[in-house]
Amino acid sequence: RNYRSRTECRGDIQRLNASFLAIYESLIPPEEEKEKQKQLMALLDKHVTKEWPEARLFLYGSCANSFGFRKSDIDVCLAMGDADIDKAEILLKLADILKSDNLENVQALTRARVPIVKLMDPTTGISCDICVNNLLAVINTKLLRDYSKIDIRLRQLAFIIKHWAKSRGVNETYQGTLSSYAYVLMCIHFLQMRTPSILPCLQEMETTYKINVDNVECCYFDKVEKLEGFGSRNGESIAQLVWAFFNYWAHSHDYANDVISIRTGSLVSKRAKDWTRRIGNDRHLICIEDPFEVTHDLGRVVDKRSIRVLREEFERAAEIMQYDPNPCVKLFEPY
Ligand code: CTP
Ligand code: MG
Incomplete structure (x- = not known):
């Protein structure tokens, strides 16, 4: 290890923050x-x-x-x-x-x-x-948009993660990696799980929006303007969050047992969902529950080969975030 751990240098973190925010700004549509x-x-x-x-x-x-x-x-x-x-x-x-x-x-x-x-x-x-x-899809689009209004760090984090996934070639469902939709769900879940939490779980709150589509009952709290400042007790910066996101998926997530679920704002067990073994083409090697179609695992596209690609990319990103003096170059390097 050539470099000191990033957490030791504050100036470093601030510079990195500015770089991530600049990337985010450059990607926002005019x-x-x-x-x-x-x-x-x-x-x-x-x-x-x-x-x-x-x-x-x-x-x-x-x-x-x-x-x-x-x-x-x-x-x-x-x-x-x-x-x-x-x-x-x-x-x-x-x-x-x-x-x-x-x-x-x-x-x-x-x-x-x-x-x-x-x-x-x-x-x-x-x-x-x-x-x-x-x-x-129209309803889950509204759910994602509503989440994005609660704390700006969700949009910033998701932009960085999507940009990373596109640069590294792991945003290709036909090659067994994850959709952008799946990455955004991962970001929402991650922010729900921070302590203190940066996002609430809208589906566990009082129902203010309810619609039945294709026999699926979709309901959640959509008066998100009332939740302004929800995440302000947590002062983590975007650089810290990107670091922790990759660290979670590289080293902490329990791939064998856990399903991430923004519906519950917590982890659900694979056993409870009967997602422990391969059924048809669904292998459940990384489990991301759809918020409304709860039998849908957004990770179902991932196979034995692509789970390795994905996990190696998470590990690579975590390593860069930890030790590289200028992570923004390497992190988004075309694969
Ligand atoms: N969608 C879905 N179930 C999936 C994949 C996608 O319901 N398994 C819906 C979601 O409403 C999602 C939309 O299709 O927002 C588009 O999906 P995707 O192309 O993954 O995401 P985009 O947000 O359009 O990302 P990109 O910027 O890469 O086009
Ligand atoms: Mg699209």
Whole structure:
């Protein structure tokens, strides 16, 4: 070990904090981008309501959950009301309608895991994916956005972790690593578990928002403006949190027994969820419970090979945070 432990040097931590905050600032989308998204949504809305007057469009994913970087594509959900519709048929029709307008690369991908229409709008330069009746995604988008309003450190931490995951190639679900959605859940859980806690557990509080989607009861406390200052008893800085986050996933998390759960704001046992063995393709090697679809493990994409890749990356990051004199260079080094 060539370097003194970082915790020994305060000046060091402050410099590192400033570097992380600068990275965070550089990734935040500028206001104009929101305007362009609205413009494209208005155009799509016009076409959709003409064909299906009852239908509605919702933004979901990173463009709406507050964890999106600049120049992101947008995710849109077409809500049809009727649950018994043929999604492929709707998507093919939608693609036909949109092709007639000034939109480029309009394609219906009806056989994808989540069937969508893809397109690019040359006026705004924004690409977009439209799915049908994926309302749980719209609701979990709202939950993430609500959490982000409670303490700014969630957004800062999640930006740094997502940026790290993208740089290191561990944000690729088709290669067995984790989705951005999973990383944000990990950040929320991590901040719920700090002492004193930086985030509350909204689903364990009084219900102020309630909706039943696809037979899943979604309810939680959404009056988050009332929770201003919740985390202020905890003074940890972003650099300390990034260090502790990687340390947790590198050295403290019990992969054999624990499930992280933002629904309960605590750890749940794999045994209680019957996630101890491989069932079909779900191996449960790293367990991240979906807040509403509680039988969904966001870690189900991870296999025997990719769990090693992931854990080695967590260990590498923890090591860099601990000993590297200038961690920001190495941490985000392209893999
Ligand atoms: N989603 C979900 N279940 C999953 C994966 C995703 O419900 N297993 C939904 C979530 O609403 C999530 C959205 O799909 O917000 C988009 O997921 P993802 O692409 O992982 O996250 P983004 O926030 O869009 O991240 P990125 O900036 O990488 O596009
Ligand atoms: Mg996305």
